[in-house]
Amino acid sequence: MKLKIECLSAGYDKDFVIKDLSLSVNQGEFLSLLGPSGCGKTTLMKAVAGILPAQGGRILLDGEDITSLPIHKRGTVIVFQDMRLFPHMTVEENVAFPLKMQGVSRSGRLEQARDLLEKVQMGGFLDRRPSELSGGQQQRAALARALAARPRLLLLDEPFSALDENLREDMRNLVLQLQREFHMTVVLVTHDREEALSMSDRIALMFSGRLVQTGTPKEVYLRPESRLAADYFGDCVYINGTVSGGRFTGGGLDCPVPFLSQEFISQAIPFPADAPVPGPSVPDGPCRLMLRPGSLEPDRTGGYFLTVEQVSFRGGSVLVSLRSDDGDLWKKAFSGPVDLAPGDRIQASVRTQDGVLFPA
Ligand SMILES: Nc1ncnc2c1ncn2[C@@H]1O[C@H](COP(=O)(O)OP(=O)(O)OP(=O)(O)O)[C@@H](O)[C@H]1O
Ligand SMILES: [Mg+2]
Known part of the structure; x- marks a missing residue:
């Protein structure tokens, strides 16, 4: 699924956080969105997912204008920075939920949920409620829930931030493996430069609500167009x-x-x-x-x-x-x-x- 953002403006109340932002992500492409804290990454993800209304511009999925479509009709899934699992459901039910929405039979969806939870190393926590999990465990359960939906456009907002380095590496590999297997288009928001450089087909670097450079990891690292971009990679x-x-x-x-x-x-x-x-x-x-x-x-x-x-x-x-x-x-x-x-x-x-x- 190809994502095309055209001159998008969005923000809170009357303040624009992002203004006239344009970005394309190709079918099956893995793009990382990088930028300092507060620059508008989450705001952009929310606008694409439909959680925040666009105040100008258009969002197209495979050429279809989805700017005014409600969240559930967009075929996107977002793992939030402040992600919330359904508190009244067990971990297994949480992950099976998107499959229920897709009409998968009970036994089928529970099997897939268990399989995914095994993959995110959460096989031992099927019957726990979210409140009984650590931050990193909640993050992995949320990741499993997002992957269960098999979205054609997956938006991941700092999905690994609460994980230690070893688990992080495992989860990165899992996301990359499933992305290739299901030809998902992925936008990953991260603060981790090495993560972005190593995982992505392309990187979009954002400052103060605007993109300062997009390119392959090698292009943005070795061929920075501005000192802002050069210094960001340290x-x-x-x-x-x-x-x-x-x-x-x-x-x-x-x-x-x-x-x-x-x-x-x-x-x-x-x-x-x-x-x-x-x-x-x-x-x-x-x-x-x-x-x-x-x-x-x-x-x-x-x-x-x-x-x-x-x-x-x-x-x-x-x-x-x-x-x-x-x-x-x-x-x-x-x-x-x-x-x-x-x-x-x-x-x-x-x-x-x-x-x-x-x-x-
Ligand atoms: N609900 C809100 N109401 C008003 N302003 C907000 C709201 N959420 C975020 N902002 C402001 O919008 C700007 C962009 O925030 P955003 O969450 O998009 O940043 P970010 O790039 O995701 O940062 P981080 O890397 O810290 O997650 C910030 O100045 C923030 O204070
Ligand atoms: Mg954010």
């Missing part, structure tokens, strides 16, 4: 420098100009509105080169020198703060034991071709 190093004759120099680096961010293109290159797509010619002037720690590699033959400032043990990895001789700070995680101490000198090379150019 650990950026911005190296001040200048562009001259198509080369970047600064911070001890000298390299051909790499990828240009949209922000650089729109601020640094004064194009007339009707000009063709910018070519490779980049105007000379000051700018900043954004790099991520993955582009820094210890290398005895490298010409980039750094001094260790801090070493912090993180269990599976060690986070090392390194200051380059030109004053740029890198925070790089090394896996396995690291024999480094503050004051140590490191020689490295930098994969400048991974860089993204931003305005100064």
Whole structure:
């Protein structure tokens, strides 16, 4: 089922939380919606599900305008952040409920419910009431209930937030497996960047009620169009420098100009509105080169020198703060034991071709 959101506005009372937002999610696609707390992710999910009325724009499912359809006619299911199971029903009855609505026989729906509850590792809690479950157990029962409905569009609003890392990994795999099996279109709201990067076909990044970038995980991580998007995925190093004759120099680096961010293109290159797509010619002037720690590699033959400032043990990895001789700070995680101490000198090379150019 293809979801198309066109210029949607929604909010509470007269305040718009989201305004003129457009987004498409293809049939069978897994899209993660990421963004800081309060930016409007849940509001968008509620508007798509029909819990909150749209105050402008349209929502289309497979081309059909569902903007004014009541919740139960939309064929969407949402696992809420503040999800509520039916308090008067047992866990098993809760999960069997959507199947009852679909007319599945009692024995058939209880069997499917038990099977799903087994899959979310809740097989031992069939007869409990929701009030007798922990937060994480309630979350898994709610997930099982959502999956039982076999929706063609599944909206998941932080469905794993109350789970510990091991369970979280199991539930992620389960959702991915069922998504592929039933060709569900999924929108997952999460705060967990790694979760979004690893699970999704595409990511939509939201700030203050608007989308700042949508793209594949690699595109949004490696090719951020704005500093907002770059910083959201953390650990950026911005190296001040200048562009001259198509080369970047600064911070001890000298390299051909790499990828240009949209922000650089729109601020640094004064194009007339009707000009063709910018070519490779980049105007000379000051700018900043954004790099991520993955582009820094210890290398005895490298010409980039750094001094260790801090070493912090993180269990599976060690986070090392390194200051380059030109004053740029890198925070790089090394896996396995690291024999480094503050004051140590490191020689490295930098994969400048991974860089993204931003305005100064
Ligand atoms: N029922 C409500 N009435 C009025 N304002 C609300 C209501 N629910 C949310 N808001 C406001 O709308 C804005 C967006 O909230 P929303 O719940 O969509 O954020 P979110 O992106 O889901 O955040 P989080 O990541 O913390 O869940 C916030 O400023 C919030 O305070
Ligand atoms: Mg929310």
